[in-house]
Amino acid sequence: MPELAEVAWYSREWDAGKNDRIAEVHLHPASRIFRGEDCTVLESALTGAAYLGAQTHGKNLLFRFSTGWLGGHLGMTGEILCLPASHAPEKHDHLVLRQRARCLVFRDPRQFGRIRFHAGTAPPEWWLSLPPQVHERAFSVSFLTNWLQRHARSPLKAALLDQSAFPGIGNWMADEIVWRLRIPPSTPCGSVPAAALHREVRYVARRAMEIIGKDWSDPPASWLFLHRWKDGGHCPACQSALTREDLRGRTTCWCPVCQA
DNA sequence: TCTCGTGTTTCTTG
DNA sequence: TCAAGAAACACGAG
Numbered sequence: 001m002p003e004l005a006e007v008a009w010y011s012r013e014w015d016a017g018k019n020d021r022i023a024e025v026h027l028h029p030a031s032r033i034f035r036g037e038d039c040t041v042l043e044s045a046l047t048g049a050a051y052l053g054a055q056t057h058g059k060n061l062l063f064r065f066s067t068g069w070l071g072g073h074l075g076m077t078g079e080i081l082c083l084p085a086s087h088a089p090e091k092h093d094h095l096v097l098r099q100r101a102r103c104l105v106f107r108d109p110r111q112f113g114r115i116r117f118h119a120g121t122a123p124p125e126w127w128l129s130l131p132p133q134v135h136e137r138a139f140s141v142s143f144l145t146n147w148l149q150r151h152a153r154s155p156l157k158a159a160l161l162d163q164s165a166f167p168g169i170g171n172w173m174a175d176e177i178v179w180r181l182r183i184p185p186s187t188p189c190g191s192v193p194a195a196a197l198h199r200e201v202r203y204v205a206r207r208a209m210e211i212i213g214k215d216w217s218d219p220p221a222s223w224l225f226l227h228r229w230k231d232g233g234h235c236p237a238c239q240s241a242l243t244r245e246d247l248r249g250r251t252t253c254w255c256p257v258c259q260a
Numbered sequence: 261t262c263t264c265g266t267g268t269t270t271c272t273t274g
Numbered sequence: 275t276c277a278a279g280a281a282a283c284a285c286g287a288g
Contacts, residue, residue, distance in 0.1 A: 002266070002267085003266070003267095006266085032283075032284080059267080059268095073267085073268085074266095074267090075266095075267055075268075075283095076265070076266055076267050076268095077265095077266085077267095077284095077285080077286085092285090109284075109285055109286065110265095110267095110283080110284050110285050110286080111283075111284055111285085112267055112268070112283070112284075113267090114268090150276090150277085151277075151278090153277080153278075154277075154278065158278085158279090161267085163267090163268080170266060170267075171265090171266055171267085172266065173266095229266095248278085248279065248280085249279085249280070249281085250265090250266095250267090251264085251265070251266090
């Protein structure tokens with residue numbers, strides 16, 4: 001479930017390979033993962049390069065090498081794995097970077113994820129132009145007020161999934177935030193109080209990073225998180241049966257009593 | 261066999 | 275030109 005905190009957790013998976021050289025690159029050039037990329041360039045640039053570390057921005061990953069930058073997005077089913085050097089690439093291992101002591105692997109069965117390469121010492125342009133992260137100063141109440149006005153008719157739950165305003169927020173975090181606001185997920189953005197939304201977005205993002213981002217633990221049972229995944233769940237605040245419905249193509253879970 | 265799904269992009273409509 | 279909604283992408287799990 002790669003949202004903000006899960007992506008942060010995955011970004012550390014290759015840490016064991018820091019400062020080691022890539023001896024060999026295995027990839028499937030026809031894979032959708034590499035859409036728009038020249039795999040020949042990627043392969044020749046990374047072969048022999050040293051891996052220097054990773055950073056994240058919302059759901060985006062950026063891995064630094066001595067010859068350039070590898071951008072990553074996990075889509076719905078992508079994984080970053082560190083496997084033994086003897087690992088034989090499997091069907092969905094779209095990129096395998098073999099080092100002396102291990103293999104750095106990008107695996108993604110559904111291929112909704114993405115890998116892109118940028119040569120040189122400066123980070124790629126797409127990375128530099130990402131919107132402010134929700135924990136940064138630029139993600140302010142006035143920024144939110146303005147954004148909510150421009151999307152006044154959009155249902156809040158759907159709006160929270162817009163990565164250009166809420167980078168890193170995914171389906172379960174959006175449900176959690178709306179549940180904490182105690183308003184229906186279909187509430188139009190135009191009638192959502194910006195200060196309260198700002199507070200809850202920051203709270204859920206910060207706690208998710210502290211809990212899931214650290215060691216993939218579950219958030220406490222007082223969160224909607226543990227109760228939202230399947231039919232029959234109950235609201236952790238009032239014990240009423242939770243409702244699950246499709247909202248603009250995404251499963252949305254809410255409490256019809258607390259969020260009436 | 262059929263349905264569902266933790267995400268993004270592209271196309272269509274208003 | 276912008277906002278909003280729907281479809282498409284590919285595959286495993288139940």
